[in-house]
Amino acid sequence: MYQYLALAAILFAIGVFGVLTRRNAIGILMSLELMFNAANINLVAFNKFITPDGLTGQIFAIFVVVVAAAEAVVGLAIVLLLYRNWKGIDVDHINIMKW
Amino acid sequence: MDALGTMFSDLISDLTAQPVFYLLSFVIILSGLMVVTLKNIFHAAIFLILTLFSVAGIYILLHAEFLAAVQVLIYVGAVSILMIFAIMLTSELGSQRIRQSNEQVLVGIFVCAGFLIAVFGSLQNSVWRVSPDALPGNNILTLGKLLMTDFVLPFEVVSIVLLAALIGAVVLARQEGS
Numbered sequence: 001m002y003q004y005l006a007l008a009a010i011l012f013a014i015g016v017f018g019v020l021t022r023r024n025a026i027g028i029l030m031s032l033e034l035m036f037n038a039a040n041i042n043l044v045a046f047n048k049f050i051t052p053d054g055l056t057g058q059i060f061a062i063f064v065v066v067v068a069a070a071e072a073v074v075g076l077a078i079v080l081l082l083y084r085n086w087k088g089i090d091v092d093h094i095n096i097m098k099w
Numbered sequence: 100m101d102a103l104g105t106m107f108s109d110l111i112s113d114l115t116a117q118p119v120f121y122l123l124s125f126v127i128i129l130s131g132l133m134v135v136t137l138k139n140i141f142h143a144a145i146f147l148i149l150t151l152f153s154v155a156g157i158y159i160l161l162h163a164e165f166l167a168a169v170q171v172l173i174y175v176g177a178v179s180i181l182m183i184f185a186i187m188l189t190s191e192l193g194s195q196r197i198r199q200s201n202e203q204v205l206v207g208i209f210v211c212a213g214f215l216i217a218v219f220g221s222l223q224n225s226v227w228r229v230s231p232d233a234l235p236g237n238n239i240l241t242l243g244k245l246l247m248t249d250f251v252l253p254f255e256v257v258s259i260v261l262l263a264a265l266i267g268a269v270v271l272a273r274q275e276g277s
Contacts, residue, residue, distance in 0.1 A: 001227060001229060002222060003120065003124075004157070004161070005222055006219070006222065007124045007127065007128075007157070009214075009215060009218040009219065009222070010128055010131075010215065011127060011128070011131055012214075013211040013214050013215050013218075014128070014131040014132060014134075014135055014211075015131075015135075016207070016210060016211055016214060017135050017207045017208065017210075017211045018134065018135030020203050020206065020207035020210060021135065021203055021204050021207045022135065024140050026140060026144075026182060026185050026186055026189065027135075027140055027143065029182065030134055030143060030144065030147050030182060031134065031135055033147065033151070033174070033178060034131055034134060034135075034147075034150065037150070037151065037154045037174075040154070040166075041154065041157055041158075044157075044158060044161045044163045044166060045161060047161075047163075047234075048161045048162060048163070048234060049227065049229050049230065050227060050228060050229060050230055051230065052230055052232045052233060052234045052235075053230075053232055053235070055234075055235070055238070055241055055242055055245055058163050058165070058166055058238075058242060059242065059245060059246060059250050061163070061166055062165075062166065062169060062246075063253060063257055065166075065169055065170070065173055065174070066173075066257045066260070066261060067257070067260065068178070069173050069177065069178055069261075069264075070260055070261055070263075070264035071264075072178045072181060072182070073181065073264050073265070073268045074264050074267050074268055074271070076181055076182070076184075076185045076268075077267070077268040077269075077271040077272040078271060079185055079189065080185065080188060080189065080271075080272050081271050081272060083188070083189040
């Protein structure tokens with residue numbers, strides 16, 4: 001079980017690194033997907049090793065997948081809109097919401 | 100069918116699970132690093148698909164077969180294709196010359212190292228009450244029953260969330276004034 005949690009932690013750290021360093025908005029969304037997957041690995045591992053009779057972790061993981069899909073759809077729609085209005089999706093240049 | 104299922108789970112018993120797990124995690128970590136560091140964002144998307152496939156393999160190792168199928172269908176089938184569509188619609192494919200990472204690489208490495216140190220420290224020091232039971236053999240049946248009984252309210256709420264996301268995406272991406 002320790003190995004699964006360690007793998008999830010490393011994957012999450014990779015996702016955090018991507019979110020912090022990518023300039024492309026789509027790159028940030030892809031790193032977010034990595035982080036969602038890390039959380040899901042944790043949920044399923046806890047389900048298998050600690051509460052194998054409930055299957056609650058797997059159900060939660062399914063909900064996480066659904067919400068991640070919804071997030072990706074809305075995020076990509078926003079990215080397309082930004083591209084149409086700014087002719088670029090580098091988040092360095094998109095700073096209209098900076099206080 | 101059931102005999103096939105038990106045969107399958109015997110096949111991936113603890114004896115064989117260990118090397119498969121290490122192979123899968125090697126692929127996950129390597130391709131995950133590719134996703135966040137590659138200059139060409141299109142190649143990064145391809146490596147994202149590889150990562151998601153390997154995570155589906157991890158789910159099979161954890162006896163979550165339905166979740167593995169969901170992972171392949173939704174992530175590999177839908178989300179990655181959406182990403183690739185968005186990449187092709189927005190940035191020129193020959194954009195390798197454009198720098199893809201900002202000036203915060205060092206900060207990012209520091210943040211990730213701190214996070215990893217904190218998590219591994221707490222992992223070393225925590226005791227898990229590992230249950231001796233195994234997962235119910237007929238995993239998918241139990242899952243379906245739970246989704247339709249105990250978790251029916253979140254199930255319906257999540258469908259409303261999906262509908263809202265669908266409408267929101269259409270409204271956002273619609274051409275103004277047409």
